[in-house]
Amino acid sequence: MxxxxxxxxxxxxxxxxxxxxxxxxxxxxxxxxxxxxxxxxxxxxxxxxxxxxxxxxxxxxxxxxxxxxxxxxxxxxxxxxxxxxxxxxxxxxxxxxxxxxxxxxxxxxxxxxxxxxxxxxxxxxxxxxxxxxxxxxxxxxxxxxxxxxxxxxxxxxxxxxxxxxxxxxxxxxxxxxxxxxxxxxxVGLDGNNKMSKSLGNAIQLDSTEQEVNEKIKDAKTDPERIHKNDPGHPEICPIYAYHRVFRPSGADEICENCRKGTMGCVECKRKIAKSINLLLEPMRQRRADYQEHxxxxxxxxxxxxxxxxxxxxxxxxxxxxxxxxxxxxxx
Missing domain, CATH: 3.40.50.620 (HUPs)
Structure with a gap:
């Protein structure tokens, strides 16, 4: 068998x-x-x-x-x-x-x-x-x-x-x-739990590009990093965790720049939102075909x-x- x-x-x-x-x-x-x-x-x-x-x-x-x-x-x-x-x-x-x-x-x-x-x-x-x-x-x-x-x-x-x-x-x-x-x-967008539909801290697979951008924009990051140039702690930041999964080739650079305070959270979030949208775009196209039929x-x-x-x-x-x-x- x-x-x-x-x-x-x-x-x-x-x-x-x-x-x-x-x-x-x-x-x-x-x-x-x-x-x-x-x-x-x-x-x-x-x-x-x-x-x-x-x-x-x-x-x-x-x-x-x-x-x-x-x-x-x-x-x-x-x-x-x-x-x-x-x-x-x-x-x-x-x-x-x-x-x-x-x-x-x-x-x-x-x-x-x-x-x-x-x-x-x-x-x-x-x-x-x-x-x-x-x-x-x-x-x-x-x-x-x-x-x-x-x-x-x-x-x-x-x-x-x-x-x-x-x-x-x-x-x-x-x-x-x-x-x-x-x-x-x-981890969820709130940084406190795993990504879960019941907790409302998830990015659904049918999310539009705008919805992804907005959710990433509102996601929590390192709570100790107040100003753009403050040294960060990527190991506790959910956005850095997403970089490791969805754009691993650039994760080390993100980690280094975060620790040095040479990249702000806005730019960091923009990069990961772009990668997530690139992943979801072909899914959106396939979904649209099934929604029409x-x-x-x-x-x-x-x-x-x-x-x-x-x-x-x-x-x-x-x-x-x-x-x-x-x-x-x-x-």
Whole structure:
């Protein structure tokens, strides 16, 4: 069996530069070497946004256009909608039969996310997120899962589920491997947190040139640098962090001039805004084409979901047979 990658996003909002650096750029490269499945996780978005289903409906298409504009190729990657694969829900139920509540409660990712959302009494769906994610991974027998280190507990839970299922019934499922890369995490425009759509400190991928310029202009810099000629501390400045990511060839010069006080923040911001706009410009052009033809976006989603469903049906046939649930098809 050839290697298959499963990746995706919860559809809780438009994607931003942090997503591009942290995952999208890597996915664009992976699709050239692996059979890549990209999931729009609308069901999992409900774990924290169940009161806003209309927002999720809207975001499915927004994020699909973010994918297509950034360079994910529907001819190379299978883009599909999670809720339209009923086999994922069925697998989630079966797996939940042999995953303990204690194991889920002690999952460090669940604990940190619950704390971030202020959840003291966890909803069933939120607590069972790792089980749902295991179903995402195994329905298409994905072998490689690109993740950050904070997501490793979820992958390990999936591996445990696969081993348990194969031991209990029959070796049907594939045990995935985590694909962890060295990925820079962008700080937000406020300089205090990671770039996040919920914190409002991000540059979205669909930003216009003017919006990028304005956001960079208003971004915080070194708080100790009051005047243009004051020596700066680039290591604590989010704008310098952006230089290192988006124009690395000029980052050393920025660092040196900042420390010497020979370049002001206005000029420094102008340079990085230009580089970010150069990155986003081809995305804007591709996005404009899809915005003019929204039916193409729907066609891509339907085609990808159809292909994913074919894989799901075959996996479920094997799962039901292994569990002796094929009542009317067994010989």
């Amino acid at each position: 050839s290697e298959r990658v499963l990746t995706g996003d919860r559809v809780t909002g438009k994607l931003h530069l942090g997503h591009y650096v942290g995952s999208l750029k890597n996915r664009i490269e992976l699709q050239n070497n692996y059979d890549t499945f990209v999931e729009l996780a609308d069901v999992q978005a409900l774990t924290t946004h169940f009161e806003k289903p209309e927002m999720i409906k809207q975001n499915v298409r927004y994020i699909t256009m973010d994918y297509l504009a950034s360079g994910i190729d529907p001819e190379k990657s299978t883009i599909f909608v999670q809720s339209l694969i009923p086999e994922i829900a069925e697998l989630t139920v079966y797996y939940s039969m042999f995953v303990t509540v204690s194991a889920l409660r002690h999952n460090p990712t669940i604990k940190s996310e619950a704390e971030a959302h202020g959840y003291k009494d966890l909803y069933y769906g939120f607590l069972g997120y790792p089980v749902s994610q295991a179903a995402d991974i195994t329905f298409c027998k994905a072998t490689l899962i690109p993740v950050g280190e904070d997501q490793l507990p979820h992958i390990e839970q999936t591996r445990k589920i696969v081993r348990k299922f194969n031991q209990l019934y029959r070796p049907v499922l594939v045990e995935p491997e985590a694909l962890v890369g060295e990925v820079p995490r962008l 929204p039916e193409t976006v729907d066609e891509i989603l339907m085609a990808g979901t159809k292909r994913a469903r074919i894989e799901a049906k075959e996996t479920m046939r094997e799962v039901r047979e292994a569990m002796s649930l094929n009542y009317f098809t067994s010989k």
